[in-house]
Amino acid sequence: MKPALPAIPLQPERLYEDVLTLTSIQPPRQYQNLDSLAAIAGYIAHELNKLSCTVDYQKFWVEGRAYQNVIATFGDISQQRVVVGAHYDVYGNLPGADDNASAVAGLLELARIVDQLQPSLGYGIEFVAYCLEEPPYFATPYMGSLIHAKSLKERKARVKAMVCLEMIGYFSETPNSQQFPLNLLGYFYPTTGNFITVVGKLSQLKLIRKVAARMREASSISVQAFAAPNLLPAISLSDHRSYWQCGYPAVMINDTSFYRNPHYHKPSDTIDTLNFEKMAQVVKGLYWALVNL
Numbered sequence: 420m421k422p423a424l425p426a427i428p429l430q431p432e433r434l435y436e437d438v439l440t441l442t443s444i445q446p447p448r449q450y451q452n453l454d455s456l457a458a459i460a461g462y463i464a465h466e467l468n469k470l471s472c473t474v475d476y477q478k479f480w481v482e483g484r485a486y487q488n489v490i491a492t493f494g495d496i497s498q499q500r501v502v503v504g505a506h507y508d509v510y511g512n513l514p515g516a517d518d519n520a521s522a523v524a525g526l527l528e529l530a531r532i533v534d535q536l537q538p539s540l541g542y543g544i545e546f547v548a549y550c551l552e553e554p555p556y557f558a559t560p561y562m563g564s565l566i567h568a569k570s571l572k573e574r575k576a577r578v579k580a581m582v583c584l585e586m587i588g589y590f591s592e593t594p595n596s597q598q599f600p601l602n603l604l605g606y607f608y609p610t611t612g613n614f615i616t617v618v619g620k621l622s623q624l625k626l627i628r629k630v631a632a633r634m635r636e637a638s639s640i641s642v643q644a645f646a647a648p649n650l651l652p653a654i655s656l657s658d659h660r661s662y663w664q665c666g667y668p669a670v671m672i673n674d675t676s677f678y679r680n681p682h683y684h685k686p687s688d689t690i691d692t693l694n695f696e697k698m699a700q701v702v703k704g705l706y707w708a709l710v711n712l
Contacts, residue, residue, distance in 0.1 A: 422711075424637055425536055427703045430528065431695035434702070437466070437524035438588070438690050441507065442514040449509050449553070453484060456550060459507050460487050463548045466527050467491040470534035472546075477570070481551065481561045488563045489548040493533050496543030499577045501712055502667075503529060503544065504564055504658050505584040506552030516690045517680055521588030521698060522672075523548055528702050529709065538710040542579050552658055564658035568665040580626055580712050581669035583659035587615065587701050588693035589680040598678040600653040612679040614641035615701050618654050619670040621646045626668050630708045638704030640697055653678075672705065 440462055446452045448459050460476070467474045467489070477488040489507075505522035509515030530546050549563035556562055564583075571578060590613045591597075597612040599605055617631040624646045631644035647654045656676070659669035677683040682692055 424707065427637060427706055428532060428535060429699040429703055431699040433531070434524045434528055434695050434698050435690070437527050438516055438520045438693065441520035441523060442516050442690050447509050447512045447514065448507060449511055449513075450484075450486075450551060450556065456486065456508060460489050460548070460550070463489045463507065463523065463527065467530055467546070470530055472530065472534065477563075477567060479563070479566045481556065486550040486563065488550060488567055490567070491530055491546040492543060493530070493546075494540055494543035496545060496576070499542040499579050500545050501542055501579050501709060502547060502571075502581040502662070503584065503709065504547040504549055504567070504581065506549040506563065506658055508550050508553050510553040510684050513684065513686055514689050516688050516693055517586045517589045517674070518676070518683060518688060519552070519586060521586060521693060522584035525584050525587050525698065525702050525705070529706055532702070532706045533709070536706075540710060542712075544709060549658055558660070562658065562661055565661035565664065568661040568667065571667070572665040578662070578667040580630075581659060581662040581667055582630065582705070582709065583657050583669060583671040584705075585657035585671050585673045586676050586680065587672060587674055588695070588698050589674050589682070590694045590697045591679060596679060597675065600651060600678065608643055608645070609641065612675065613697070614643050615704075616643045616645050616673050616675055617670050618645045618673055619659070620649050620654060620663070623668050623670065627670055629712065630670055633708035633711045634704030636704075637707035638700045640700040640704065642704060672701070
């Protein structure tokens, strides 16, 4: 029996402060700017260390350079875990407010809510901030998420689900602001870009629907479930793909990226383009989904 919905705290101002920190660092947090990446990893770890969790760095080397994932663990992961992940690097020398500071802010806020509400679960929750999701390392063995997923597989860890946060901050109330990878989808999904999506492959339709349903129960934002065959590239454009590669169930939470956001991978992807009230509703729904998987 699912527990009663608790009062889930909403603090858009904390989301704003986290995004501001990530987007303000200079030079931007791309793969060549190692000091900036280290500073942001340190900031993420600092925020997580304020909570009642275990925080570790997962260090790895790529082409002679050192990178790191930041991992925070709540509860007992010895039997089973849920992984929540978001990447903190950016494409090029760009601010990356939606891609992907919005998701890192969401990850930190989810961890704070878990710490505050202390849900009683039959599994642990592992929050992971990844480095190296963006080109030139996307879809290579060097993605931080693949480093993490492989480490779980090597240890034969049981993963109930992985939830990937990828761009959760851009929304539009303009009619026809939503585009689709296939035009036919416009007959089945809203054409105004003011919703959040739970995305995955058809073989994991049950998980996709469950996450979407739980999010709707706790949040005022429109939540759309989208499952497609693996052949559709749009469903695998983030860190959840790494967990699929290792045989783990995984979904992506996404504002549909470049199918909606005109600032994607542009200098205009700045903090003033994000809707923090809607982001807070996404986080609220995600918390309820995470503790009811």
